[in-house]
Amino acid sequence: MxxxxxxxxxxxxxxxxxxxxxxxxxxxxxxxxxxxxxxxxxxxxxxxxxxxxxxxxxxxxxxxxxxxxxxxxxxxxxxxxxxxxxxxxxxxxxxxxxxxxxxxxxxxxxxxxxxxxxxxxxxxxxxxxxxxxxxxxxxxxxxxxxxxxxxxxxxxxxxxxxxxxxxxxxxxxxxxxxxxxxxxxxxxxxxxxxxxxxxxxxxxxxxxxxxxxxxxxxxxxxxxxxxxxxxxxxxxxxxxxxxxxxxxxxxKPAAPDGIVIRPMRPGDAEDVLAIYQAGLDGGNASFETTTPTWEAFDAAKLPLHRHVATDTGTGQVLGWIAATAVSDRCVYAGVVEHSVYVHPGHHRRGIAAALLRALIDSTQTAGIWTIQSGIFPDNTASLRLHAGAGFRTVGTRRRIGRHHGRWRDVVLIERRSPTVEPG
Missing domain, CATH: 3.40.50.150 (Vaccinia Virus protein VP39)
Incomplete structure (x- = not known):
């Protein structure tokens, strides 16, 4: 070839x-x-x-x-x-x-x-x-x-x-x-x-x-x-x-008017990390408080399952989604963990739902059978978003970690693909 x-x-x-x-x-x-x-x-x-x-x-x-x-x-x-x-x-x-x-x-x-x-x-x-x-x-x-x-x-x-x-x-x-x-x-x-x-x-x-x-x-x-x-x-x-x-x-992924969803590129690093940090600053996104370097972020995210939502007029990144392998053991080859973040000035435009749909589709196409994540109970908007995309609640891990000086629970959610069989 x-x-x-x-x-x-x-x-x-x-x-x-x-x-x-x-x-x-x-x-x-x-x-x-x-x-x-x-x-x-x-x-x-x-x-x-x-x-x-x-x-x-x-x-x-x-x-x-x-x-x-x-x-x-x-x-x-x-x-x-x-x-x-x-x-x-x-x-x-x-x-x-x-x-x-x-x-x-x-x-x-x-x-x-x-x-x-x-x-x-x-x-x-x-x-x-x-x-x-x-x-x-x-x-x-x-x-x-x-x-x-x-x-x-x-x-x-x-x-x-x-x-x-x-x-x-x-x-x-x-x-x-x-x-x-x-x-x-x-x-x-x-x-x-x-x-x-x-x-x-x-x-x-x-x-x-x-x-x-x-x-x-x-x-x-x-x-x-x-x-x-x-x-x-x-x-x-x-x-x-x-x-x-x-x-x-x-x-090609569907998207709200004025938005296109495409693969994440190295040139998106500044916008992606800025949106990430804004989400962390909101206090309900993650136990993390500061974003990693782009090199660390890039190394951790699966290349085929990182998407950005951009403005069709300006090209500005308005949101992103990415998946990480949960383990390097072969038995977990079809299981990933994901994160989705949207610019705080562009909430309620359907961007997160479109990004989540893109990730579900790309992972199913690649033969991945489970997407999972952990969400703070206070993050009710994220819980609703994922429930609407077919995620189920597995359970709640009580007082699993300290965040800004207080112990917090985490709701475990997952989506099992209806079309991809494990193995």
């Missing part, structure tokens, strides 16, 4: 991919089908890529079908609704853009992003032939999407992410342009986790995955790292020994 190439290597890889697909576009424009596409009769054959993976109930231009080299139909799994804005990464001849534009209707819009000028020419011609007006085709790379933050409702892609040499950046960009509550629905090629490295390389080369594939667990990890908190990856048909097409669905 080759990722994070730099300088000339990245540009060379990109140019090679653009040249290949520009050639396929020219073939389609000339009325020829690409040599490695498949027909409907070949639908179940190993290594079959192309429009045969689509249903036959929608009329689209023949050139769009000829140019398709996908491994599935992302428009069938993305749940596109009327009025939504859709972005297709690596839109090729425009097939998925046309289908998306029809599903979202004239109240919505479908963007197609491709790095090949020939593919963009082909896609625009196909959309015009299909009589589709609510589309826009953009030239660019999927690692650098030329759209503003929080601009689209759905990101789709058909067997293109595997072509990127920087897949984490692609997923981070998809996360960035999605609105809060937005979703990713793509098809891609994944590798079996036990595939021998040499066999994996051979299979990838055979089906044109020039930049390598991800395993199911690697894909899930990268989605969580990008900020997606829900992720489902479903293998479908085999495309080569040890390689399968897969449906990849993921969700």
């Amino acid at each position: 080759t990722e994070h190439l730099s300088g000339r290597s990245l540009e060379d890889a990109r140019e090679a991919i653009v040249d290949r697909y520009s050639g396929l576009a020219r073939q389609a424009l000339a009325g020829q089908a690409p040599a490695d596409s498949c027909t409907t009769s070949e639908r179940e054959e190993e290594g079959c890529f192309g429009a045969a993976r689509y249903g036959a109930d929608e009329a689209v231009p023949e050139a769009a079908l000829r140019a398709s080299l996908g491994c599935g139909d992302p428009t069938a799994v993305a749940g596109i609704a009327s009025g939504e804005t859709i972005l297709d990464l690596g839109s090729g001849g425009g097939l998925d853009v046309i289908l998306s534009a029809r599903r979202t209707g004239t109240a919505g819009k479908a963007y197609g992003l491709d790095a090949s000028p020939d593919m963009l020419t082909l896609a625009a011609a196909n959309a015009a032939e299909a009589g589709i007006g609510n589309v826009e085709f953009l030239r660019g790379h999927i690692e650098d999407i030329p759209l503003p933050d929080a601009h689209v409702d759905v990101v789709i892609s058909n067997c293109v992410i595997n072509l990127s040499t920087d897949k984490p950046r692609v997923l981070a960009e998809a996360f960035r342009v999605l609105r809060p509550g937005g979703r990713l629905g793509v098809t891609d090629v994944i590798a079996a986790h036990d595939l021998d490295p040499a066999e994996r390389t051979t299979a990838e080369q055979a089906v044109g995955c020039a930049a390598g594939t991800l395993t199911l667990s690697e894909y899930r990890h990268r989605l969580l790292a990008a900020g997606f908190t829900t992720a489902t990856i479903t293998p479908t048909h085999q495309v080569a020994p040890g390689l399968h097409s897969a449906i990849v669905q993921a969700g």
Whole structure:
């Protein structure tokens, strides 16, 4: 697997991919089908890529079908609704853009992003032939999407992410342009986790995955790292020994108006620790009275389960949530303890509830089955918040510790995942 190439290597890889697909576009424009596409009769054959993976109930231009080299139909799994804005990464001849534009209707819009000028020419011609007006085709790379933050409702892609040499950046960009509550629905090629490295390389080369594939667990990890908190990856048909097409669905956390929830970054340190200290100063957040250093905080918190709520206008961090492993013993691998803090000037905006939902989703996606915490009985707002999110009271530890010179009780709460089994 080759990722994070730099300088000339990245540009060379990109140019090679653009040249290949520009050639396929020219073939389609000339009325020829690409040599490695498949027909409907070949639908179940190993290594079959192309429009045969689509249903036959929608009329689209023949050139769009000829140019398709996908491994599935992302428009069938993305749940596109009327009025939504859709972005297709690596839109090729425009097939998925046309289908998306029809599903979202004239109240919505479908963007197609491709790095090949020939593919963009082909896609625009196909959309015009299909009589589709609510589309826009953009030239660019999927690692650098030329759209503003929080601009689209759905990101789709058909067997293109595997072509990127920087897949984490692609997923981070998809996360960035999605609105809060937005979703990713793509098809891609994944590798079996036990595939021998040499066999994996051979299979990838055979089906044109020039930049390598991800395993199911690697894909899930990268989605969580990008900020997606829900992720489902479903293998479908085999495309080569040890390689399968897969449906990849993921969700960006929902948030109150004017707020976005994203992964916590080192640049958030000052805001995060300031909010933390303000909570401690309130007297009901923790036995701690001063915040740790950022280095200590960073070392203790699990990387995939630390989220911040930021103002979409200013970028200011307004709240955060993070989880810590309760033990390094393997039997407690699925049990974490969490903390959630909101800037005192932004209480009662639903920020804490949204952060808690994001943590619940990200931990469940990662296979964590229990979230727990200890709360002072006086902190009734936190107890209500957690009860509303499905936490139960385990019990109360009486006079367990001294805080500002007095002994205090702690209410133990936990949430057991209804979908993740221990072990």
